[in-house]
Amino acid sequence: MKMVVAVIKPFKLDDVREALSDIGVQGITVTEVKGFGRQKGHTELYRGAEYVVDFLPKVKIEAAVNDDLVERVIESITKAANTGKIGDGKIFVFNIEQSIRIRTGETGNDAL
Amino acid sequence: MKMVVAVIKPFKLDDVREALSDIGVQGITVTEVKGFGRQKGHTELYRGAEYVVDFLPKVKIEAAVNDDLVERVIESITKAANTGKIGDGKIFVFNIEQSIRIRTGETGNDAL
Amino acid sequence: MKMVVAVIKPFKLDDVREALSDIGVQGITVTEVKGFGRQKGHTELYRGAEYVVDFLPKVKIEAAVNDDLVERVIESITKAANTGKIGDGKIFVFNIEQSIRIRTGETGNDAL
Amino acid sequence: MKKTSLFGLGIAALMLLSSVVTADTAAPAAAPTAATTTAPATVAPATPAVAPVAATPTVAAAPAAPAATPAPTINSGDTAWLLISSALVLLMTPGLALFYGGLVRSKNALNMFMKSFISMALVSVIWVVVGYSLAFTKGNPYIGGLDWAFLQGVGLTPNTFYGATVPHQLFMIFQMMFAIITPALISGSVAERMKFSSFVVFMTIWSVVVYSPLAHMVWGEGGYLRDLGALDFAGGTVVHISSGFSGLVLAILLGKRKIGHNDDTRPHNLPFTLLGAALLWFGWFGFNSGSAIASNELAVSAFVVTHIAAATAALTWVLIEWVMYKKSTALGLATGAVAGLVAITPASGFVDPIGALAIGFGVSIVCLLGIRLKHSLGYDDSLDAFGVHGLGGAFGAIATGLFATKAVNSAGADGLFYNGGTELLVKQFIGVGVAIAVAVVGTLIIASIIKLVMGLRVDQEEEQAGLDLNQHGEMAYSRLT
């Protein structure tokens, strides 16, 4: 099993979620994060002065999937989260050594 | 060393934390997350109309542990977080290649 | 590629970020977390009674980096986040099997 | 380039305005003291002096005094009540900002706040410059003149027509607070997508060419609906119908928000919405009861029916929810309360507690059903400014024709259910019709021109990122410690 982690733009969450669901990913876990990267932060105003906020709100998606689903997951995310603009985010893939469904105690692919 | 990651129901956090502490896990890191899974979201009301919210608040626990503690950790979490109802969550185990305690520079198991 | 994950004290975020930027780390992802560890929580007051809050606000930093940068990243974080006091936090290193830049589809080190 | 065209637009609007205005302002806008004697003459028994009635039911002596009173005297109690009422009505606009601000996603929260707060800054100045004058000088039946522009002649002695016992400036500032909240109400229909600059320009023009004329027709000396005898004690038509229907038009012109199927569009902070509802309720006592322009029996009656209608509507709403879903929502209670307050507004100086119970009960049913229209008809009245203020205001105006009774206000009229026949009811329908017409036509024209000149809507990327950041350069909350 692999854990596919994607950091994406927040407003793309819904699209990505649907894309994953379409290819049979049954569950994901989502975290609000702040991203620092090539996409520079934005300027904000404070009492007549401008200043730079150097991070951006992003959303991190974690999807544990069967090995043979990994490529399609990556593809789906890449497609759904793409705007073509800087800051679209990254996908990282990790190896999962074990997985367990707490409710049933099932392990491995059955747990996903 | 392994990183045991568990996504559980929020109100089980306290039980899980105590269970882990009982078996000697010295530290954990906790994140609030939103979970999408088999457990369907709930319906909410908005000015006389019903609509579905398709995620659920969950809590993610990360515990870095000694290899030989892994099984007991899994067992403890499985037991403490179990309600027998759908949505109890998952446990994923990852391999940690290195670990360092910032304060002392200790590494490996000593860092946990 | 490796994922270097550090859990640090919140007010050290800026220092760490700058230190990483200095050694060429182009991006990081940051999450607010609660830490339980050796550093005991603090006491708070509620209507004339004292009670213990057993977690502490921490910040989790995730930096995906080129293999040969790992040691310098660890060093930088260790230095920048160090106060010498308990609770300074941990660094964990994971192996990344694949990485993709969503915008371009680049993979591997090019994606970082 | 855009600036120039906007400037041209402003000039055009002003020219249009002055052509309407000048016709009549040449005629004697007259010494304000003369006004009292004129007013009763033209309106006679059939046409009551509506909101600011000098003669309240129990003060029988009032009509006897006119000739003897050389200088009207200030009553300190009346002044105190109108001072605090003015402050209360002002507070409603921040209350509205909280109400609306809590309902949107956090990335658009400040934008909602700003679309209300800006009215406190902008419309106040407009009111001083021309708004009050256009609304309340005598002028013609449709609009006042410019005699009181820059508040020239609006002094500290009473204007006996509008309020014989309080300084004229006090009546002016009390009315200003109404002018402030009205365009702010509209922002509920355009939430999460309308450009701030366009909204500000819209608000500016709308205040001058829709609000002031309508206020004149309903409350101004010689105003068309006032002289007709249509009753609107505290602004059911002027404030609520006008803003609600204008909101509807804008919502249609703007189009729907871009929202994904499962996007989380839930209110980001319902406690803010509840606090906002509370401040609205609190301030509404000034709005309705202050409209008696005196601290007297009529003020008390208006206060009492206002509260009863709000409570009844809130209760009705949550009971309906309970019947439907076995749950009662906080937003439902707040929405019901506001709907009740909206509906009682035109009626508040004319109905008794039983009428208030009926109006409160009815309006929640109307609004709860009315809000569902948007799902079937497909317009995106995002925060239901039309559903609550447009429909609720119309319901209240019509209900005034049913429940009004001279037992409460001898200067009012008897409604259908109080042996008054359909006479008042017909007038109320005319009032509602005129208000809708003015609002819809006015908004259509203003918004269409703005759409052409500068656009109405933020672009898609801005909408996705949230309006706070790109329209205001700020975010409502910073999360990292």
Added chain:
Amino acid sequence: MKKTSLFGLGIAALMLLSSVVTADTAAPAAAPTAATTTAPATVAPATPAVAPVAATPTVAAAPAAPAATPAPTINSGDTAWLLISSALVLLMTPGLALFYGGLVRSKNALNMFMKSFISMALVSVIWVVVGYSLAFTKGNPYIGGLDWAFLQGVGLTPNTFYGATVPHQLFMIFQMMFAIITPALISGSVAERMKFSSFVVFMTIWSVVVYSPLAHMVWGEGGYLRDLGALDFAGGTVVHISSGFSGLVLAILLGKRKIGHNDDTRPHNLPFTLLGAALLWFGWFGFNSGSAIASNELAVSAFVVTHIAAATAALTWVLIEWVMYKKSTALGLATGAVAGLVAITPASGFVDPIGALAIGFGVSIVCLLGIRLKHSLGYDDSLDAFGVHGLGGAFGAIATGLFATKAVNSAGADGLFYNGGTELLVKQFIGVGVAIAVAVVGTLIIASIIKLVMGLRVDQEEEQAGLDLNQHGEMAYSRLT
């Protein structure tokens, strides 16, 4: 099935009620104008007309007028002050909602808000239908009659017994605001676990069978405690003791919340709590000072001592904390202020600034210690409605027996420390005792029946998930952008 039994319960309660009521309502509830002359007669020198004293200490001329006044006249200043006071007291309930709402975990925030807001909707209607009548018609010493049900006969001319210079409806609506906040206060004892529906049913019955009778006894014409001479200027017994002790009983019947050893139960939003405390403080000026039912010296005195007691209690609380922990908490300051306001409530028309300092100082010590009781005795008075309102109210009522002075209010009495002996003190104890008895017995009966019929508490799963979601179908905040 459940519905039927509930219905039966309602019928039973109403029957019980009417049997108590009808005995006396046959007797002449009398023309309201006659009341003034009767009242002084029966109460004579020993029995002061408490809250609504027409004759304030400095207005020596007042007693001369009685025969000459054919129709009482409205005073615009008094009316203005009572209008705004009514609005202020209404605002206290949302203030309370913020105060309580901020103290619970975010998953229960809306539920706390709703348990206050629903009172604004529900109790208002109850008050119109029967509540006011049961509390303030003459009736017997323990409860009024139904003459004023649906506000029949409650008009815009003054009721000279309750307020000779303001419309009767104004007195009615001012009192309504007290009836609203009182059951809302109880919700602090049952936080995070009581079913919303059960709370609503409880509130409905409690308002009719506990609040109205108690208000009648203390403030109503011919009321038992009023005629006895027990002093309660603005509701120490009626509002605070009654709600605090009822809360205690409910908390015990409900049992403790299910909370793990290290569960984070800290207040989720203390700024809300502070804002709530501020709105309470602000509104309390209307509560206490408005209870003079006039804009006169007594109102000023009540205003001043109210503020001083609040400030002193707040200061005392944080000083104690400082001594104990070298820290001063925001919640401590807010709690102290509210405790001070509670304690001064019964005394506010009878004590001078020095008395206010003493009461403010004393109540914080009492409440700070009293709150610790729950840890040793094991009841879960979650947000300390008993600890602050029950104990603080009792302390204040008794302290009135110590610090009252006729120098402030000639219609009052002298307390123990002002050469009055123990006479007043004894009466105060009786007042406290009666209020506790009525509240405890009433709540026990009502809650036990509800427990049987529909249950009091959400099930464990609902408690864990938070009451907002399953009781109201909403969440207070949505976090994802």
Added chain:
Amino acid sequence: MKKTSLFGLGIAALMLLSSVVTADTAAPAAAPTAATTTAPATVAPATPAVAPVAATPTVAAAPAAPAATPAPTINSGDTAWLLISSALVLLMTPGLALFYGGLVRSKNALNMFMKSFISMALVSVIWVVVGYSLAFTKGNPYIGGLDWAFLQGVGLTPNTFYGATVPHQLFMIFQMMFAIITPALISGSVAERMKFSSFVVFMTIWSVVVYSPLAHMVWGEGGYLRDLGALDFAGGTVVHISSGFSGLVLAILLGKRKIGHNDDTRPHNLPFTLLGAALLWFGWFGFNSGSAIASNELAVSAFVVTHIAAATAALTWVLIEWVMYKKSTALGLATGAVAGLVAITPASGFVDPIGALAIGFGVSIVCLLGIRLKHSLGYDDSLDAFGVHGLGGAFGAIATGLFATKAVNSAGADGLFYNGGTELLVKQFIGVGVAIAVAVVGTLIIASIIKLVMGLRVDQEEEQAGLDLNQHGEMAYSRLT
């Protein structure tokens, strides 16, 4: 050890004080009734009785009465307005807490709230004990005496000098609310780093040795600036200059916050700030309009110009932003509004609507530019208490010398632009100079001593962790459900 030295400090301060005080208090502080006749005598035509003018422009009959009035009578309307004004001014302090609290990082939010709320507790008590007496008994030109300590002699009959138609206690409590908010304003300059205990000690001493004397000089009977004829209707010098400049001094003494280059120091909750601004605006009507100490024409005029100045300043600020950045910020609107309110404060009883437009327009330019000073000069006036209140207050005081007109207040004077020449302007500059001097010198001394004795600043670790936790043992929000 520390405690002892602090105690010594207190004693020293009190001794200093009494030496100033005792010289004059031996002289006849006089029967308050005699005061009226004295006051006009000494101040003659050139020296107007400032804020509490008994004779308002339009009440021509007033001067005729003096001899005939044996006992002054309470006016219920005036009393009602001053009662509610007092409540409104109190509400400003929580408003300020929200305004400031929203601007800091969440880890310091409660600390900001507490630095305002503590003033409600602490300064109230100080005011009762000595503050009011030092400020308002006759004393010498620089400070009053101790005759009214513990409010002895401050009763429910009017003090004819300060307010002939309202109970003396009412004037006292109205003034108390000013004394409360003033030191709270200072907290904006010391945000996120000053020890709570040190701030409390500072506030205590400052209130007694800076605020009371300054209030005496400006408003007290026989006060130096009052007799000089410097105008300050509602506290431009006493409240805003004094707090703003004291804040500046403290900010410099404290040094800058430890903030990393890219640390996120953005406001943690701008909706709180906006709500705070709204409550300030709302309360400011009581502040300025209440300062007429009557519900009359002057009160109305003050109300109107207050609102106009606030609106104009808010509009000006966002327009400047729009020109500079093509964005308008919510914080800018709020800041502009507050700046406008600050600037109109001293002028509010003396200028007309046109003057208000000018003052509102001018102050936003001054403050917007003034705030930039801190970036170049390097002091950390964290939330711009100096930039807004210090500069805005000074601007307003001087502008009063330009725009004042006797047409609004015959007891005032004509400013430079109203044919009054430079006479008033010069006096205004003197007033500003004195206020700055007293504030700067007073703060320097008090703060230096406190720095020595107990330190001013939290240590670095505490600063990093946030002041809420280590100063108050609480956190504003708990996040985990």
